[in-house]
Amino acid sequence: MDAILSGQLLAAALVTGALYALTALGLNLVYGTMRLLNVAHGDLVMIGAYVAFWAFTLLALSPLLSMFAAAAIAALFGLALYYGLFRRLLEGGKAAQRLEANSLLLFFAVSVIVQNVAALQFSGTPRGFQYLGDVYRFGNVAVTGNRIAAFAVAMVLCFGIMAFLRFHVMGLAIKALIQRRDAAAIVGINVERVQILTLCLGFATAAVAGALVSMTEQISPFMGFPFTIAAFVVIILGGLGNVTGGIVAGFLLGALETYGVALTSSAYRSILIYGVFVLILLVRPQGLLGGRRIVR
Amino acid sequence: MKGTAAVLIGLAVLAAAVPLVAGDYFVGVGLSLLMYVALTQSWIVLSGMTGYVSLGHVVFYGLGGYVAALAWGVIPLAGIVVFAGLAAFVLAAAIGLPALRVRGPYFVILTFGLAELAKYVVIVIEGWLGKFSRVMFGGPGLDTLFYIMLGLAAAATLITLLVRRSRFGQGLLAIRENEEAAETVGVPTVRLKLLAFGLSAIIPGMVGSLMVLRSTYFEPALLFDPVISFSIVTMAVVGGSDDVKGPLLGAAGFVLLSELLWANAPQLYMIMVGVLLIGFVLFVPEGLSGRLFRARRSGAK
Amino acid sequence: MTLLSVKNVGKSFGGLNALHDVSFDVRKGEIVGIMGANGAGKTTLFSLIAGHERPSAGDIVLAGRNLQGLRPHRVCRLGIARTFQIVRPFGGLTVEANVATAALYGAEPAESADAAARRANEVLAIVGLADRAGDLAENLTLSGQKRLELARAVATKGRLLLLDEVMAGLTPSEVAAMLDVVRRLHKEYRLTILIIEHVMRALMMLAGRIIVLHHGELIAAGSPAEIGADPRVHACYFGTAPS
Numbered sequence: 041m042d043a044i045l046s047g048q049l050l051a052a053a054l055v056t057g058a059l060y061a062l063t064a065l066g067l068n069l070v071y072g073t074m075r076l077l078n079v080a081h082g083d084l085v086m087i088g089a090y091v092a093f094w095a096f097t098l099l100a101l102s103p104l105l106s107m108f109a110a111a112a113i114a115a116l117f118g119l120a121l122y123y124g125l126f127r128r129l130l131e132g133g134k135a136a137q138r139l140e141a142n143s144l145l146l147f148f149a150v151s152v153i154v155q156n157v158a159a160l161q162f163s164g165t166p167r168g169f170q171y172l173g174d175v176y177r178f179g180n181v182a183v184t185g186n187r188i189a190a191f192a193v194a195m196v197l198c199f200g201i202m203a204f205l206r207f208h209v210m211g212l213a214i215k216a217l218i219q220r221r222d223a224a225a226i227v228g229i230n231v232e233r234v235q236i237l238t239l240c241l242g243f244a245t246a247a248v249a250g251a252l253v254s255m256t257e258q259i260s261p262f263m264g265f266p267f268t269i270a271a272f273v274v275i276i277l278g279g280l281g282n283v284t285g286g287i288v289a290g291f292l293l294g295a296l297e298t299y300g301v302a303l304t305s306s307a308y309r310s311i312l313i314y315g316v317f318v319l320i321l322l323v324r325p326q327g328l329l330g331g332r333r334i335v336r
Numbered sequence: 337m338k339g340t341a342a343v344l345i346g347l348a349v350l351a352a353a354v355p356l357v358a359g360d361y362f363v364g365v366g367l368s369l370l371m372y373v374a375l376t377q378s379w380i381v382l383s384g385m386t387g388y389v390s391l392g393h394v395v396f397y398g399l400g401g402y403v404a405a406l407a408w409g410v411i412p413l414a415g416i417v418v419f420a421g422l423a424a425f426v427l428a429a430a431i432g433l434p435a436l437r438v439r440g441p442y443f444v445i446l447t448f449g450l451a452e453l454a455k456y457v458v459i460v461i462e463g464w465l466g467k468f469s470r471v472m473f474g475g476p477g478l479d480t481l482f483y484i485m486l487g488l489a490a491a492a493t494l495i496t497l498l499v500r501r502s503r504f505g506q507g508l509l510a511i512r513e514n515e516e517a518a519e520t521v522g523v524p525t526v527r528l529k530l531l532a533f534g535l536s537a538i539i540p541g542m543v544g545s546l547m548v549l550r551s552t553y554f555e556p557a558l559l560f561d562p563v564i565s566f567s568i569v570t571m572a573v574v575g576g577s578d579d580v581k582g583p584l585l586g587a588a589g590f591v592l593l594s595e596l597l598w599a600n601a602p603q604l605y606m607i608m609v610g611v612l613l614i615g616f617v618l619f620v621p622e623g624l625s626g627r628l629f630r631a632r633r634s635g636a637k
Numbered sequence: 638m639t640l641l642s643v644k645n646v647g648k649s650f651g652g653l654n655a656l657h658d659v660s661f662d663v664r665k666g667e668i669v670g671i672m673g674a675n676g677a678g679k680t681t682l683f684s685l686i687a688g689h690e691r692p693s694a695g696d697i698v699l700a701g702r703n704l705q706g707l708r709p710h711r712v713c714r715l716g717i718a719r720t721f722q723i724v725r726p727f728g729g730l731t732v733e734a735n736v737a738t739a740a741l742y743g744a745e746p747a748e749s750a751d752a753a754a755r756r757a758n759e760v761l762a763i764v765g766l767a768d769r770a771g772d773l774a775e776n777l778t779l780s781g782q783k784r785l786e787l788a789r790a791v792a793t794k795g796r797l798l799l800l801d802e803v804m805a806g807l808t809p810s811e812v813a814a815m816l817d818v819v820r821r822l823h824k825e826y827r828l829t830i831l832i833i834e835h836v837m838r839a840l841m842m843l844a845g846r847i848i849v850l851h852h853g854e855l856i857a858a859g860s861p862a863e864i865g866a867d868p869r870v871h872a873c874y875f876g877t878a879p880s
Contacts, residue, residue, distance in 0.1 A: 077441050128618060142617050144441040145569060153610035156603040272445065311460060314453035321446045322434045503741050510738045513727035520687065521793055522713035522742035
């Protein structure tokens with residue numbers, strides 16, 4: 041019994057962790073380069089999920105293909121937000137600077153608008169679809185094909201982005217921007233272009249995560265919130281702006297949640313996530329794995 | 337100043353006349369209006385004046401409601417309202433000390449997280465107690481609730497007014513403008529922030545207890561609704577948080593909007609709320625009261 | 638009478654030794670200058686005295702009272718006021734409100750809002766900001782904000798004033814004006830002043846005594862003339878002996 045439980049749980053923890061890591065990766069990049077806490081991040085996951093859902097339902101398109109469309113749509117949305125909102129904040133008029141919290145309020149407003157537009161369009165009832173539902177057995181562990189696919193894609197993306205950050209010139213520019221914004225500009229990096237790219241990348245990865253999630257879970261207009269919170273927990277745990285830390289933390293949270301819920305019950309899932317969230321913010325806002333000091 | 341007092345008293349008198357001349361529907365709308373005035377004025381004592389923006393103020397409202405649900409039938413109404421306020425104050429004092437060390441946007445998401453955490457904790461507790469909702473029979477009538485709420489709205493407005501003109505309020509403004517510098521000129525920042533936090537919690541707690549008795553129904557997920565936190569913040573931003581007129585304008589505007597939209601299209605209401613928040617934060621940060629009355633941004637008395 | 642006594646004070650941040658075994662006294666009414674290259678530990682010293690940081694070693698005693706571990710607002714209550722190297726005005730408040738707040742809370746809190754306003758306007762007159770009293774602090778020029786910073790510190794009625802590079806960023810004529818303001822404040826309010834300054838001319842003219850910090854250690858102390866001739870100081874600043 042124990043053996044099965046732990047193998048099965050491990051598989052579940054890995055899948056959840058991979059999806060959390062991917063979702064948080066986008067948030068981390070956006071925060072790292074622009075210091076903006078996008079609380080609408082989870083709603084991008086929702087958008088990606090709905091794109092995949094409609095593509096599958098209407099066009100019989102596999103989520104593994106429609107995720108590219110989801111990514112594109114999210115990137116376009118990011119562009120629109122950048123020119124409409126972010127730009128103004130980053131330039132920082134007196135109003136934006138007086139209360140940093142104002143930027144957060146803006147993102148909350150965007151989140152509310154996105155969720156309610158979706159609810160208006162798609163109605164609030166949860167939907168789902170079946171894809172790659174065949175079960176594969178590895179010893180005592182049974183996993184559905186869609187979960188394996190989700191894990192694989194998420195991992196490929198995470199490592200792909202990490203490689204990009206390390207080896208590609210643009211990736212290096214992003215890292216430079218994360219580390220020292222003012223210095224990056226001085227050495228000739230086109231800050232605005234890098235920011236736009238990062239934003240689109242961040243939004244796109246969230247949407248892809250959403251497409252992957254839609255294979256394994258039901259979707260609804262308000263499904264984004266828990267992902268936003270989870271993403272925040274992950275990036276704070278891993279250190280704000282610390283991409284590697286974020287990936288590790290994603291798996292940590294996936295494990296914490298999976299094993300935690302197994303030991304107690306699903307009613308405690310929210311308490312667990314919000315509890316960790318609050319605790320980290322209170323105790324060490326700069327993150328457990330990261331060492332950067334937050335300007336208090 | 338005399339002018340403001342006269343206007344406020346006049347409004348209060350007008351409000352008091354409502355149950356006498358209007359039917360239940362209008363009294364109900366008036367109740368919502370007074371509720372949001374009370375909530376927003378209290379919120380301003382903390383978030384408007386110290387700059388520590390709370391996006392989780394519903395936690396005090398919800399706690400007050402829970403107190404009422406638990407104590408109904410055991411303690412008389414007056415006791416419940418007082419106790420609800422007290423419980424909210426204690427909660428604020430308890431979480432205030434660690435929470436107020438967190439600054440800026442982190443404080444905002446922290447308060448949001450705290451409110452959600454409280455909600456799920458109460459859900460779990462109710463689960464242990466075997467209750468998924470509670471019903472309260474024999475509650476006070478609508479008119480009674482209206483008058484008590486009028487009292488709370490008046491009290492909250494008065495508190496905000498007094499705090500603004502006090503040395504305490506001056507210290508809070510200094511904290512908002514530059515916390516390090518405030519400490520350097522002798523402002524006991526930790527103590528003042530905590531006091532503001534506690535003060536901002538009391539009336540929301542009392543309001544929560546009344547609203548639970550109004551609906552005669554308690555369910556944690558409904559009571560600890562983040563939409564309430566969000567609405568408070570939006571009313572303060574749109575109405576303006578730099579003087580007492582702001583929340584009045586903000587609450588009036590939103591209650592009007594929600595009466596028009598909520599029943600038929602709650603999503604549309606929320607979308608408008610979001611759009612208004614964005615518009616005002618970006619373009620009219622001083623709010624309607626700031627723009628209309630050219631309120632000078634100063635702390636000088 | 639010794640107002641401030643710094644005894645064997647040291648401060649390390651992790652592995653970095655910012656200050657090591659620094660000792661000196663400040664007598665009531667003196668103006669003591671603090672000199673040193675960037676990174677010498679001057680602002681750290683101020684942070685320690687004002688209570689923003691705790692010393693890793695040593696004691697700081699104000700009029701017989703050990704300041705160990707006291708928070709900045711308590712240190713202010715005991716009579717120490719400071720300005721910041723990068724100004725920190727209460728931007729959204731008026732100039733008068735900025736100073737009145739200090740008067741309401743400082744070392745000698747004013748009894749009423751009116752009394753605070755009166756004190757504020759007195760100080761503002763001396764620093765030359767009386768005509769800007771109703772303006773928002775964030776709308777002042779740098780020179781104005783520096784004078785506001787000064788006025789705010791003085792309005793606390795603290796006996797000991799810590800000035801951190803008040804002349805930085807000012808034009809020569811503004812420096813001259815600021816020199817004048819500092820002298821007047823020193824006289825009007827019978828202040829004791831500790832002043833960090835890079836503008837040598839100003840420091841030499843204001844200070845009765847100067848101490849020199851280098852890599853966190855106190856390497857010289859004496860009158861401006863003595864310091865000007867001290868070979869160790871020359872070695873640190875110019876790398877040569879005085880001619």
